[in-house]
Each structure stands twice: as structure tokens, then as C-alpha cells.
Amino acid sequence: MLLNQPHPLETRVLTRRFEYPQKNPIWVDEFVAKQGYEGFRKALGMSPDEIIEEVKKSSLRGRGGAGFPTGLKWSFVDRKSSKPKYVVVNGDEGEPGTCKDRVLIEHDPHRLIEGCLICARAIGAERGWVYIRGEYRFHIDILDKAIAEAYERGYLGENILGSGMTFHLSTHTGAGSYECGEESALLESLEGKRGNPRLKPPFPATVGAFQCPTTVNNVETFCAVPDILLNGGDWYHALGTPKNGGTRMVCLSGHINNPGVYEVPLGFNMKRLIEEIGGGVWKGRKLKAVIPGGSSSPILTADEVDIPADYDSLAKAGSMLGSGATMVCDETTDMVKLLARVMKFYAHESCGWCIPCREGTAWLAKILARMDEGAGMTRDIDMIDQLATSMFGRTFCALGDAAAMPTMSIVRKFRNEFEAKIGSTEVFVPAPGTQPLVVL
């Protein structure tokens, strides 16, 4: 249900088969008629190394959040291992602000299957799973149907298209957990366990699903692969900027006139994205800030958004491209409330495995909720920053960082708003320099 109208400034690769308004998902006949499975056919004539080389050339980077080069990741898979190898698709799509994987599955499910097949060919896998968050039952059903079609047409199963290749694919539902989007937690969940992350190393490329070499990639990452094979890595690369190739899906949300999911080249200017594609800030208001890559990414102020939106430029600006979720905040946005809501989320989703994240998110959530209600104390502001800093880089998995990064950026960039919330109601506020309330 791609509810937004496509925009002329988009570069449509992954979304090229989409139609507006949407009818049904593109089922196998239509898919095949529109060059479907042709990238895979091409891959069948290539060696695994050649496929990986092509993906490397495309400079495709993971679209799940971390942005790791995909070709390189595939090359790490221990192909010589005597164990089976697995392909795992990360369709957990839990990062607040993100809603692109669902769009890809809903419109063009066979594209994802084709991406998996190419990957399977490259790493020598005979089985794969598409892990989809439990709330997306509708999408699981669509993909299940597409998978059934693919089996029927000989794109999945044994001796695929007479090539001798075997590949089995099935969906696997999540059941409500953001942390299960973290790849090692996802693998635990796939194995029927709690979504507690695993110790790394070993990385999934050596010890992944069911203890076998595995590659885990985001839905969008896999969806980019068929066209890379079809038109060549160089072609895909050239769509973006020299260092950041290709296109990416962005999910515009928040205080914006035309929220929606769009496909743009890497490096597309963030300000233009908001103003031109997104139609500008709603209600004629001014822009205050943008969260550029999902709630885990550090916030950018209105002054900081006139930059190309690609991995390197955002990193330079102190934030990250993340999952492509771009959340727009207008001038009326209450930043304390926003951060309080963000922290409530991380406290709720912390798996509880390690101390700094488990206790840190809960503590911060409590302070922020209190501040939001107007019962803040002066010392809270520095403490929020300090606690987030204490979590950052010290937790077991990146969820702790994901909670710390927006916190540090928001409290530093919008300190005045926090100050404004202090003592506006009658609460006990210890004078600076008094004894701590609890002495151990």
C-alpha cells in the first residue's frame, strides 16, 4: 500500500515495477514479463567469485543500518566449510521511522526472492529464511504466496531452471521485538530462542544460523542485487556519488507535507529531499530538526541538513544514514518530549542482557519522563548526557549505542529546551552541591 504518489525526482530501480495507485502485488507472470529473474539467470552463468565481484563493483552497502559493504560481507562467508551455508533476510524493520522493507515486499515480492537466489549462488547456500517482524502478517502472506509461485515455476527447490542448483526459502515470523533486528539476535530468534545478541566474533559469516556460515542482509539490500547483476555493478554504482553508489529508499515521516517512501540516489541532498520531494514542512512551519536515519541516529538541526544524504557525508555531519528513516520535526516540536519517547522505546526494547543498556535505558527513561512532566532538576541535564556517554560504546550490542547517540545529540543541541523544563512544577530539587539522596 504505497500511499504516496511517486515523485519525479526519484530514481526508480528497486521500485521500477511499482504502479500508482497500487493494484495487486506483482505476481510471477508479470514479474517475469518485466525482466524478472533475469539477473538470476545471468548469475547462473557466472562463478560465485564473479557474482561477488559484481556486487563489490556496485559499491552496494547494507541498507539495514550499519552500511557494511555487501560484496565484502558475502566474500567473508566460509564457502569451503563442510557445513551448509544459509541466506538470511532481515525483514524485522524495527527501527522507528522505517517502513520501506514492507513496501518492497508488498509490491514486488519476487524481487526479494531473486536477490536471495543470487546471494545463494554466490555463497553456495541451499537454504534461506526471510525473517519478517510479526506485525507484518499481511506481508508474510504475500511473500509466502510468491515463494509458492517460485517453487511452482522452478525458481526455488531442487535443480533450479535445470542448473542443478538447489535453494529452499521460507518465511519466519518474529513476534514483537526490536532487538531481533540486530543480526545475531535475529539468528537466535530464528533458532527458537530469545532475541539476545551473540558474542562476536565469530561473525555470522563463519558461525551463523544453526551454527553454520550465514549471510544476513536487509530486505532492501537483497532487492538491489537483481538489477546489479542485470545491468552491471558499474551501472548501479554510477547512479549514486563516486564513493556511495546506487539508490536508496527513504521513509519520510513526521512534520512534512508529503510523507512517504521514495527511492533516491545516494547523495541526494537532504534539504531538497525534505523540501522538494517531501513538499516541505507542514502547516507552513519552520524546520527545527531532522532525524536522518531512524531514531538511533544522532539528530541534525535545521542548519545542518543542507548536505548530501550518503554514508560519508552524514558521518561527517556527526550522524548516520542508518535505515533511511528520515523524521522531520517542525519548530513546535518539544525536544524533551521527543527524547523521552525515544528513550521509552529503547528501555522497552532493551533485551536486558548487559548492565549498561538494561539499567541505563530504564534510568534515562525515568529521568526524561519526569523532566517531560516538568519535574526536572538542574543536575538532570548533565546527568542525561553523562549517562548516555557511559553507555556509549560499552554495551554488548549496538542497541545501547542506538539509545545513547540520539540522547547525546539532542541534549547537547537543544539544551535550552531542557533548561526550560526545570522546576516548572513544585518538586524537591536539591540545591547544587548538597549530599546525594542515596549514600551507599
Place this chain on the structure above:
Amino acid sequence: MAELVTLTIDGKQITAEKGTLVIEAAKKIGIEIPAFCYYEGYSLQAACRMCLVEVEKMPKLQPGCTLPAAEGMVVMTDSPKVVEARKSTLEFLLTNHPLDCPVCDKGGECELQDMVFRYGAGESRFTEIKHHANEKQWSPMVYYDPARCILCYRCIRVCDEGLGVGALGLTHRGVHAEITPSNGDHLECDECGMCIDICPVGALTSGSYRYKSRPWEMNHVGTICAHCSNGCKTTLSIRNGEIMRANNRDQSGINGEFLCAKGRFGYDFVHSEERLQTPLVRKDGELVEASWSEALALVAKKFGDVKAKGGKFGVVGSARTTNEEAYYLQKFARQGLGTANIDHRRSGDVASLLNALAGKRDALATVADLYTTKAALVIGSDLSQQHPLLAFQLRANYRHHGSSTYTVTRGPVREDSYAARSIRFEAGDEIGALDQLREDLSKHASVVILFGDSVKGGDVAKLVAFGDSLGVGVKYVCLMDYSNSRGAWDMGLTHEYGPGYEAAEQRGLSLPEMLAAKDLDVFWAVGANPLADAELGSNDAFVVVQELFLTETARRADVVLPAASAYEKNGTVTNTCGEVQRLKAGAKVMGVKTDLEIMGLLAKEMGLDLGIWTPEKVFEEIRRTVRGYNVQLPIIVTGGAAPTQPVSGQLAVLPDVSLVRSAEDTLFTSGSLGRYSKMLNAAMEAPGKLYKE
């Protein structure tokens, strides 16, 4: 030989095997990296983040508990960054910790307290409302307080990896995360309490100790468990003579960190209200209280009279009294009373094993060997139930060294879950079943064979012949039931053998023969309850019983002398592997005397010269005179386990193997003694019943 690397920790260079964890490497040069979740021997978690260290060229702090040492690595364990990180981790940890230290069982022994004391900030900035969850009773033995739990997952790992029980898990998430027991709201498990011991804080508490005492109010006495034959060291914590708890505080015994339900909770028989505390004498058909002097005089007179008229004695010893007592008893019987009718209930055929091993050296496995052997073969025993320490050792060996275990049992056993091969056999056919394993076993450089009571007599010889045929180093363990089952044999408490398996000068009646005899004049049972499942054939026999409780045998007695238990006396015992260890008196119970003292006083009363009856003097005599017991005294007195040497030549007579029968105790039973432990009985009743609301 593994590759060596040189790294620097806090400016000190150290060479270690490549891959050694930094936390371990640091320990070797005396640098402690604090940790909660890291626990040597169990899987790595890197969850508590206390062990974070700074490593040159790495931007983030690294967990020392999972970081492998690498060439040229430069590690700092107390840089300002590290110190700050520890402070903040502890501050985080304390936010939801109840800080009820003043009433917590763990107070004074708590790793969290120690950590905060050494590395903490001394103040907390946390002023929000703490997350709280109520304490739960999981079983008679185990209570869990989620508020105190710091989620180090040690309990989960010890139960799963260490014991193979896997009764604990983790549920919920975030600050709500907590440990969950095997059956929803209650535990069905071994009730070993290992989880309680390993818990760094007071989150898991013991049903028998909670809220009873503070660690610093008690004396801690390391002694040997009174129950099974494995010989775990258990540390009794004593206040005013009363045992408040038992655990393995210093982990210095052959059992290391291990202790089972009996060793930890089964001490409560000591202070049972059913304990006998005054001698009883039968008057007008009733047992009535009497003074020690009256009772002893009566017995001495009776013994003297019967001896004088050449009457018939029957003497039964115990598999739980000390070596000194067993030795003294047989000496009393043979020399003092001039009778050859002496025996005890035997549960394993160690005599045939020693006979078959004649001429071999080092053919008896020690408990430690089970952790290092390449392979083990378990025949006819449910090891996890009957020999929990030995089972624990084999499992640890498999976990840490990948050793292979083979089981040949009648039914499924827990060892099957990791066994290289498991074979089921029909009763009496175990030796035949072995041929199937010959090839597998001969592949390993060393093998330990453990066998239960179904292998005896000629079968033991066949088993040793089978071992010889493997062409590899083979050691043996003859599995027996109780804390001194082995010592009872060794000390000559059998009608065939004197001490050290010297053929008895005269072969007297065996225990069943004594019971059957119609003409016994005196029946003397020392720490034994043969009438639990038998009748005494001789109606007129004068029965003397030294006991803790009014057992079936004691009820038939003419004189009952209240005896001290193993936890109230000094002496030595020999475990099923033939290792001698020292008992140290901890508890005090009014009115009782040790069996050794009782016998000494009787000897004195009768005017017999059997030597001084202090445990030290008797042990000295044992070391001098009993074959194989000339053990190193320093090992014993420092609380170690001294292996005894098997007899060197063939035995002059073969044992009467028809008498060998195990009582087949489980984790929660322990012969007559177990019946008087409320905790052990509660464990048997609890599963699925008591605590399901």
C-alpha cells in the same frame, strides 16, 4: 604446542598462549580484572561489562573476559577511562538493586558489595523509583529474589553446562528480565543448590539458611559429607554448635565447586528432634533413659559374661563410621571379644577388583582422574543420581577437554545426552555387552572404568581382563554407596578379611548368617540398621546398638547408646575411589559420644587393652599396620585427599560376593540416615506438588 604471544598488561609483560583471555592472562601476573558474569569453566557472556579494559589502538573499551591475548597487545586495566567505566557500571547496577544488604543472606560474602567497595563511586545519583519484583519460592531448597538479581547468568550456566539439568532460564527483558525455573513457577531439578553457591549476590538463597544467620557470626569447618561415597568436602557453618548451613565455601575439596543436595541440605538430620541424646536401657520390656555410666557398665558386664562363657557374638559395623572406628571395632571384636563374627553391609565388590589388579600400580582412578581421562566407561550405574560428583567430573571433562564417555546401563541415564555411545543391556549381561565397545575404547590413550554392584566376583576379573586387552592405560572405580563404604572393607569389617584384606584368622559368620542364627548371645550394631529389612533370628540375643536415631534395629535393642554423627567427630574416611580424607568435628549435640569413644570406654570398663582410643592414635596405628594406608600425613592434615595404594599381591581368599548389593539411593535418599533429613524428604515430595499454587 600452542603459539605463544607476548602482551603488556599495566606495563607488565607476560607471555601466554595465543587466545588466552586477557582476564586470565592478567590473573597470572596478579592483576585482577573485576567481573560478575565471567566464571572460569563456563561459557562466555560478556554481559556485565565490569571487565572492560582499555587496549591500545582500539577506540572502544574491550571486555577482558572475551578478548583473546594477541602479540604486542597493550592492555590497561586501571586507566582513568576504565576506572570511570567500572564506576558507572556499578552505578547502573545499583539503580534497581534493593540495597537491602542489612538483611541479605549474602551480606559480608557478596561480590556486589565487594565490588562497590573496591571500584564503586560511593554515591548514587539515582533518585527515581526502583523497579521491583517479589521474591519467589521455587522449591524447598531454592528461593529467588529478582530484585537482587544482577543477571550474571552464572546460575543458568552452572545448571545447564555444569550439571546437565538445564532447569533455569531467562525470561522477560530489559529491567524486567529475570531468571525463571524449570516448571513455570517452581523448580523440578536436582536441588543441588549449585546455583545458590555460584550466585554472586543474595538473589538465590537456600531454603535451610535464609535469614538465619550472618556469615561473620559463624565458624566455618571443612569436613567430608556424611552421605554418599564420593567424598565431597562440605563446609559447615556453625553457630553455638548448631550447623546453620553447609556449602563449599573455599572449594578446596576434591569436589572443587561441586556439592549436591545431600552435601548442602542433608545435614539437618544432625539437629533432628528425633536424635537420641541419652542412653536407653530396656527395663521391663521398655526402653528407658539411663545414664552413660549405667548403660556402659551394663554392656561391659554382658559382653564380659558372654565372652567368659564362650558365647556367640555377632558384630555389625557401618559404612558411615570413620576408618578409626571401623578399625577399632574389628579389633574390639576379634581381639577383645574373641569373635570372628563381624561384617557390614557391602555395596560394591572392591575386594575382587583389588585382587584382579594385583601387581599393577596406579590402577585405581582418583576423583581428579575423572576430569583428565580421555575416556570413561560407566557400567551399571545411574551416575548422576548415585554418584553426583563423579558424574559432574565426567561432564566437566567432556565440556573442557572433549573427553568421551560410554555408558552401559539397563535404562537411560543422564550421561547418555553427551555420551559417545550408550548401550542398554539385560541384567547380568553387562560384560557381554562390552565387546561392542572394545574398538571405540582402545582408541583413547586413557580410560577409566566405573562399575556398579552388578559387576562382582568373576565378572570383575573379566572386566579387568577386558581393560587389559584394550592396550591403553586403564584405571578403575568400584562404585559403592556411603561415605565410608570403602573404608569399612579396608579396615576389615568383613568376616573374610582383617584390615588390609589379610585373610581373617578365622572365618566367622557373615551378616545374613548372624541374622539367621538362632543362638546368638550378643548382637552389637555400630551405626548400622540391619533390622530395617530383616528379623533377628535369635530371640534371646542381648542387642546393643550405637545409633543416632531410634531405628528399627535400635528399637529391638536392650541397650541403645546415642552416637555422634560424622559432623560431630574427627577421623578419616575413604571414598569410593580409595582416597582418604579427614573429618573435622563441627556441630555439637548434647549427650552423645562418638562411636570410638563409646568403644574405648567399653574396652576400659571391660579391662581390655586395645590401645588409646583417640582418632589420631588409632589412625597412626592404621597407617602403620593396614596395607595401603601408609598415606602422607601432611596431605590429610591439610584437608587433602590421599590415595591409598591397592594391595600388591593376590588375595589369599576371595570375597563372598553374594553379599554385595547397592541400596540404589537417589539424589534425595541416603539409606536410614536420609529418612531423618527433612530437607531431603521435602525434595522428594516437592516436584509438581508442594509449590504449585
Place this chain on the structure above:
Amino acid sequence: MIGNYPTGRQKGALIPMLLYAQDEIGQITEELIDEVSKRLSVNRVEIEEVLGYYTMLHREKRGKHHVQICTNVSCMLRGGEELWEHACGKLGIGNKQTTADGSVSLEEVECIGACSWAPAILVNYDFHFNVTPESLDALIEGLRTKQ
């Protein structure tokens, strides 16, 4: 379902099996736990571990229509919290509570991946986008009459 996982790794089917079964039964029951534990040869405690972890698995009975309102950032920016307050007020119930007639239950949920069409809600597995208090009223009326 078990066939989708490598041999001996049938535990992989645990979470899907629990969720799909819950969809039919309405909640996780003791019998269900026993059955799943038998089918997949997993211990009770292994099931307990996941039940507490995954928010979509629940032991308590829920309304026939489980209304999940997202109040995470994207929805919050466009009125998700007001929607939540409105729903609570209208139904007279709070988080994870069910109306007396058992028809509707409410839950405040984290991001449900519908951020570009915020505020969004889920009713069982059906998404509703760009919800306003008025459209929510109509929706709830519809659900209650549908029973």
C-alpha cells in the same frame, strides 16, 4: 513448519508455532505449552524464556479486536499520543486492558513500521493509516458492531 528447519533444529519453529497457535486459540495456554514442548522436544523453561521475551506472545486473554496504537516518534509527531488518549477515554480502558464485553482490547505499541502513514494503528493484523480521532471512533464503532 518443522520441515523448514535443519534436522535436529526443529526448535527453530518454536516462535512461529506459538504465534500461529495463539492466533487460533486466542492466548497461550498451559495445554498449548505442553503440546508445543512435546512437538518440538523443547523443555518447558525454553518456552518460558521466549514467552516473556516477545511482546506479541501473551498468556492473558485479549479482546476479539486487539487495537494497537503506535505512539513512537513518527506517530507521536502526527498525533499518536492524542489518539491513544482518545481511545482510552472512549473505551474506558487502559493499556493491555479489555472492554467488559470482551470485544476490544487496547495496547500502546512501539513503532509498527507504518511511519510514513502516521499515525497508524493495528487491529489484530490489519493496519489503519493516517488515523484521526474521528476515524478511530468510526473504526471502533465498526468493530463493536461487528463483534
